[in-house]
Amino acid sequence: MKGLAGLCYKNTIWFHEQVVRYKRPEMTQWGRKKKEDADRVVEIFTDGACFGNPGPGGYGAILRYGTREKEIAGYCPGTTNNRMELVAAIEALKLLKKPSIVRIFTDSQYVFKGITTWIYAWRRRNWLSSQRKPVLNRDLWEQLLTLTERHHMTWHWIKGHSRHPENERCDKLAKAAIRERTGKRVD
Numbered sequence: 001m002k003g004l005a006g007l008c009y010k011n012t013i014w015f016h017e018q019v020v021r022y023k024r025p026e027m028t029q030w031g032r033k034k035k036e037d038a039d040r041v042v043e044i045f046t047d048g049a050c051f052g053n054p055g056p057g058g059y060g061a062i063l064r065y066g067t068r069e070k071e072i073a074g075y076c077p078g079t080t081n082n083r084m085e086l087v088a089a090i091e092a093l094k095l096l097k098k099p100s101i102v103r104i105f106t107d108s109q110y111v112f113k114g115i116t117t118w119i120y121a122w123r124r125r126n127w128l129s130s131q132r133k134p135v136l137n138r139d140l141w142e143q144l145l146t147l148t149e150r151h152h153m154t155w156h157w158i159k160g161h162s163r164h165p166e167n168e169r170c171d172k173l174a175k176a177a178i179r180e181r182t183g184k185r186v187d
Contacts, residue, residue, distance in 0.1 A: 042065050043104075045166035046061045047088060048082075049081065053080055056078070057075070058073060059074050062169060063092055077181070082108070082137060086111060086141070104154070106155070107161075112155055175187075
């Protein structure tokens, strides 16, 4: 996987959804979204998986732009579930060529709280946690932060394994990536 240090490769039902919005979309003088902004709404669904923690891991993501969808998946032989959750969001955001309004959905509280709350304190403390220890996965957090800065982001947390169709598909993509490379069945 190019650019990721330490990595090798690469009926809707809504439950317990938490939403955090920041970077308000640009408005016209009359308070409505500009037409060109409304045309660039992208929905991203992400998930990561790991066989053992640490162990071989995979990620899956779905990008939806209007009626078009793209699925991506990748693999890393020695990683953690949290790293794969972060990589899913990073790899999906890398595919966006223009600044867009992005609605990103994750079942990871680590990613959701990290990017919407914790990251600001980490940066203030020079990438130290509240326990004054180095932040884990700093390399990925910095990449994710850089990628989000060019977009108008809305982060959504959805409960994992709660029959959310896109989350279930991402989970299958991540597990299939692991199974493809290792031959191990991941449940």
